[in-house]
Amino acid sequence: MLNQCVALPPYEVFTRHAHCRDFFNELVSPVQILKNPNMLDRAAMMHLERRVPWAIAGCIFLLALAIRLMGISWGLPEKLDIHPDENMYVISNVSKILQQLTDVYQHKAPFSLKALDPGFLNYPAFIMYLCGTLYVVATKIGLISPTLANMYLVGRCISAFFGAATSLVGMSIVRKMGGQTISCVLTGLCLALCPQNIWDSHVAATDVLMTFWIMLTLFAAIKIIEKGRKRDYITAGLFLGIAIGSKYTAAIASVSIITATFFINRTFIQSLNKLFLSFISTICAFFLVAPFSLLRFQDLIQAMLYEHKHTTGFHYGFSLPASGWQYHKYIYQLFAAWPFSLGLALYIFCMIGLVATVFRLNKNIFILLIFFIVYFLITGNWMLTPLRYYLPLLSVMIVIASFWAGKYLENAKSYLPRIIISLGILVIIGYTVIFSWQTTLRFKNDTRIEAAKWLNEYCAKNNINEFITIGAINYSATANNGNFKKISYVSEIDFFRNYRNKQIDMLQITSIMYNRAYRHNNPLTKGMYEEIRHKNYRLIKRFASDFINKNIYTKLDPMFEGYFISPTLEFYRPIGSTHGAAVPLP
Numbered sequence: 001m002l003n004q005c006v007a008l009p010p011y012e013v014f015t016r017h018a019h020c021r022d023f024f025n026e027l028v029s030p031v032q033i034l035k036n037p038n039m040l041d042r043a044a045m046m047h048l049e050r051r052v053p054w055a056i057a058g059c060i061f062l063l064a065l066a067i068r069l070m071g072i073s074w075g076l077p078e079k080l081d082i083h084p085d086e087n088m089y090v091i092s093n094v095s096k097i098l099q100q101l102t103d104v105y106q107h108k109a110p111f112s113l114k115a116l117d118p119g120f121l122n123y124p125a126f127i128m129y130l131c132g133t134l135y136v137v138a139t140k141i142g143l144i145s146p147t148l149a150n151m152y153l154v155g156r157c158i159s160a161f162f163g164a165a166t167s168l169v170g171m172s173i174v175r176k177m178g179g180q181t182i183s184c185v186l187t188g189l190c191l192a193l194c195p196q197n198i199w200d201s202h203v204a205a206t207d208v209l210m211t212f213w214i215m216l217t218l219f220a221a222i223k224i225i226e227k228g229r230k231r232d233y234i235t236a237g238l239f240l241g242i243a244i245g246s247k248y249t250a251a252i253a254s255v256s257i258i259t260a261t262f263f264i265n266r267t268f269i270q271s272l273n274k275l276f277l278s279f280i281s282t283i284c285a286f287f288l289v290a291p292f293s294l295l296r297f298q299d300l301i302q303a304m305l306y307e308h309k310h311t312t313g314f315h316y317g318f319s320l321p322a323s324g325w326q327y328h329k330y331i332y333q334l335f336a337a338w339p340f341s342l343g344l345a346l347y348i349f350c351m352i353g354l355v356a357t358v359f360r361l362n363k364n365i366f367i368l369l370i371f372f373i374v375y376f377l378i379t380g381n382w383m384l385t386p387l388r389y390y391l392p393l394l395s396v397m398i399v400i401a402s403f404w405a406g407k408y409l410e411n412a413k414s415y416l417p418r419i420i421i422s423l424g425i426l427v428i429i430g431y432t433v434i435f436s437w438q439t440t441l442r443f444k445n446d447t448r449i450e451a452a453k454w455l456n457e458y459c460a461k462n463n464i465n466e467f468i469t470i471g472a473i474n475y476s477a478t479a480n481n482g483n484f485k486k487i488s489y490v491s492e493i494d495f496f497r498n499y500r501n502k503q504i505d506m507l508q509i510t511s512i513m514y515n516r517a518y519r520h521n522n523p524l525t526k527g528m529y530e531e532i533r534h535k536n537y538r539l540i541k542r543f544a545s546d547f548i549n550k551n552i553y554t555k556l557d558p559m560f561e562g563y564f565i566s567p568t569l570e571f572y573r574p575i576g577s578t579h580g581a582a583v584p585l586p
Contacts, residue, residue, distance in 0.1 A: 053181055057171055057188060064164035064192035067436065068201040071443025072156050077149035078449060081474040083564055086204040091152055093118040093125075094132045117292045121303040124290035126245040127206055131155040155204025162212040163201030167191035169215040170399045174406070176222050177364040183406025186425065190349075190398045193432045195439055196341035197395070199565065200388050202443050206247040207388040213243030214253045214392045221256035221367050228264040230277060233257070237278035241285025245293075248304070249389075252378060254282070256371045263363050311382040317516030317559060319383045324519075326556060330380045333390060336556040341387050341394055344549065345431035350394075353401025365400065372396045387563065431548075438547035442566035447543040451477035451569045454541060459506070467506045470495050471513035477543075477569055492517075492525050500528060503574045507537060511544075511568035515558040537572035544568040 075082030080091075097118055103109040118125050135144075135154045144150040170191045171184040179187070191197070200208050220236035236257050243250035257278055261271045286294070293300050313319070321327045326336045339347045357365055372393060379389050405425060412418045455477050459467070466486045469476045473489050481487060490499065492513065509532065517525035533539070545566035553560045562568055 053175075053184060056181070056185055057168055060171070060185070060188035060192050061164055061168055064167045064188075065160060067192070067198055067440060068160035068163050069157070070440055072160060072202055073149075073153055074202065074443040074446050075449060076152055077147070078452065079474070079478055080148060080152060082446065082448065083203050083205075084474055086152065086155060087474070089120065089123050090127060090131065090155060090204050090206070091148075093120050093123075094128045094135070094151060094155070095148070097128060098132050098136070117296075121293055121296060121300050122307055123206055124245045124248060124293055126242065126289035127155070127158065127204070127209055129289065130158055130209075131204060134158065152204060156202055159204060159208045160201045163197050163208045164192070166197065166208075166212045166215055166395060169212065169219060170395060170402075173215065173219050173222065173368075173399055174403050176219060176226070177403060179403050179406055180410055182409055183403050186406050187399055187402035189429060190346060190402055190432070191395060193429070193436050194341075194346070194394060194398060195343050195432070195436045196387055196391060198436055198440055200391060202440075205388070207391050210243055210247035210250045211391040211395055213239055213246055214250050215395055217243055217250075217253045218256050218368060218371060218396070221260040222364050224257065224260040225263045225363050225367065228261075228266070228274070230274070233274045233278040234281045236260075237281030238285045240278075241282040241287075242289055244282070245286050245289035248307075249379070250392075252375045253371060253392075255374045256367050259370045260367055311384045313383060315384050317512070317519060319385060322519050323521035327519075329383075330376075332385055333376070333380050337385060337387055337390060338394065338397075340553045340556060340560050341390065342397075343432050343435035344552070345428040345435075346398070349405070349428045350397035350401045353404050354397060356404045357400055360404070365403075368396050368400055372400075434548050439565075442545045442547075445545070445566070447545060447562070447566040447569050448475075448477050451541075451543040451571075452479070454543075455508075455571070456480045458541070464505045466504055467508070468495070468499060468504050469508040469510070471510050475512040475567060476508055476510045492528065496524065496528050500531070503536075503576070505573065507532065507572040509570050509572070511562045512559070512564070515561060518558050532572060533570075536575065538575050539570055540573050541571040542568070543570075 081087045097116060100109070100115040100117075104111050104115050109115070116125075116129075118128050131151070131154055134157075135151050138144045138154060139146045139150075144153070167188045171188045174183045174187045197208065197211070217236060217239040220232065220239050224232045224236060226232075240250070240253055240257065243253060258275065261275055264271070266274075283294075320329060320332060326332055338350075341347075342350060357369060361369070376393055379393075382389070405421065409418055409421050409425075412421070456479065459479070466488075467479055468488045468490060469479075470490060470492055476489075479487055509529065514525075514529045516522070517529055545562065545568075550561070
């Protein structure tokens, strides 16, 4: 055995021959080295081979975290409502829980478990408890001051950490499927650079956290195929329970555990027993991180019924159908949402990977694929189409594509295929770096913050009586009340009815609003915006962000121009006004 193992190249020993690796772990000792000095080199090489992948993984994690922390404080403390999801559904409930606990601590209220009840069950409470706990700890040790802005920052850092850690889980999945170092590194890089994951890691919301735990559930499901031990089922159930406690949609990942069970040669009763064990561990983990979702189960049912109506109902600007060939179920995800969420290069790479998978299925890939199909069939059927809904699908696509690309690269028998594949991968990584970098820079210079600075300076120098913004305050620059006699944030219908034929001193429009009119080809609101832009008003200032191939992405969906990040803002004054120079429209 010793001669056979020593005769192998060190890389082969560690990556393909587990019995040799174990043999060396047991036998390589100072005595053996003294008897055979050549073993010193081989032992050192093997230890190096073991540590190098972990060192690479650590570097990839730090890279992923650094990108996600860039601009993490966007909108703080000036504009706490800069993103609606974190403002209305997470941080407000964290504040409520902490206030309830403070009242108990100060004896203003009797002790009760209800002090931990967020009240809002549409989101599970795990992220709220996690954010609240870390916020209290950070303030107690003096790391941050106890402000609402820092509570937002803690929540966003949680998303950033788990978004970066998803790259490590992806690498572990590929390694468990038999991928070598090239496949693992490629998977980690692509997940680290995934644009949609980076964007959502800047928001204190549930989807990034859920994606991390779903990926761990898939990893555990693959381990079930490998050995099928009780502890594998318990581990998979625990991961799934925490994933569901992050966001209820994660329950779909249970299909991976069920599918893995069918690949194990056991009787039906034995399979049921193992699945029941996994189910119990799922319930326990779910109760641990989101207890009131079970304690108030009837309220949870009502919340789920509301969410069903919410996801299957019509939402102007963010749902289907709309005016265009791409605005149909499943078509929109495949040919509009995912090209933007991944960037064109990474999207093409992932599509090729999915096609390759169809012709080279195995048990491990099938686990990922069955989850992908079921999750896509369910979420793709919803009318509401926020891009964050598809984060788990993007991660699985990246894992599959990177696994096959690495396999082809490792197994290529001649230099030409290796060169072609390597050049293709370099182009994909290069484009994705540029796209992710440019779109992430928008957080550091969000147009709403930059525009607010200019707006207040401009209005302090000019006599502006009335300032009106079409749309919600969080979609636009916030004006200083002291600079105006009257400030109004009005809906498109209100403006059409009450202000269309009036001359407003100053008007602000935002792409999050006006692009809805173009997306749905609404003649009423389109006509109104055309009158503002070309008939009744003149543009005096425009704030917009730019990134590579922006014109292509906005043709897929005009809302991608500023999808809750750095929307285009335009400021207008009446044509007869003499203040401010006119700015040409793009």
